[in-house]
Amino acid sequence: LAKTTQPISMDSYEGQEVNITCSHNNIATNDYITWYQQFPSQGPRFIIQGYKTKVTNEVASLFIPADRKSSTLSLPRVSLSDTAVYYCLVGPVERNSGNTPLVFGKGTRLSVIA
Amino acid sequence: KAGVTQTPRYLIKTRGQQVTLSCSPISGHRSVSWYQQTPGQGLQFLFEYFSETQRNKGNFPGRFSGRQFSNSRSEMNVSTLELGDSALYLCASKSTSAGTKEEQFFGPGTRLTVL
Numbered sequence: 296l297a298k299t300t301q302p303i304s305m306d307s308y309e310g311q312e313v314n315i316t317c318s319h320n321n322i323a324t325n326d327y328i329t330w331y332q333q334f335p336s337q338g339p340r341f342i343i344q345g346y347k348t349k350v351t352n353e354v355a356s357l358f359i360p361a362d363r364k365s366s367t368l369s370l371p372r373v374s375l376s377d378t379a380v381y382y383c384l385v386g387p388v389e390r391n392s393g394n395t396p397l398v399f400g401k402g403t404r405l406s407v408i409a
Numbered sequence: 410k411a412g413v414t415q416t417p418r419y420l421i422k423t424r425g426q427q428v429t430l431s432c433s434p435i436s437g438h439r440s441v442s443w444y445q446q447t448p449g450q451g452l453q454f455l456f457e458y459f460s461e462t463q464r465n466k467g468n469f470p471g472r473f474s475g476r477q478f479s480n481s482r483s484e485m486n487v488s489t490l491e492l493g494d495s496a497l498y499l500c501a502s503k504s505t506s507a508g509t510k511e512e513q514f515f516g517p518g519t520r521l522t523v524l
Contacts, residue, residue: 329512338516338517341513341514382452397513398454399451
């Protein structure tokens, strides 16, 4: 499984767009990039997943350059409730087998300030 | 649909004891994974079960074991507890049907304190 590197922490003001970049230089051809969000004393929650280019959902956007050696999670107009730890994970996705253990790094602690 | 449930939510044990934690996955999910979360080591993968078979195992000693039942419910057991086993233990379930989003749904966790 490819190792990931993210900033340990970030601060942002409410209403701003936040971009968290994750480096994964050893990403394999069949690896997907997945981001999770975790609030204190809760389990992580899936945010978004992608393979290449750009993926957008109701919560965030994920930008993946052509070489796939990094990815950027973009959170538009953050609010205080977006204060959490964000994890970037890289690994294969094998449908129908359940055989995809997640390897979490230390994550990025995002603090949103009023 | 009900989410992933874990019992108990909090547990206090003493060194040398053993503990069993329980996880009920989302209905229809056949894959259950266990993770240990500590401030120092972060979130670490313990093992994964699929259709009652262990499919993957993390780098933990043999004191950590698990099993899955025919209804997909899972238990994990830690024997001869050590102080360092104090952690939040998270269970996650996943649907393995074709075409579904590849995400795992986490439960609220069991906070284990070893004294």
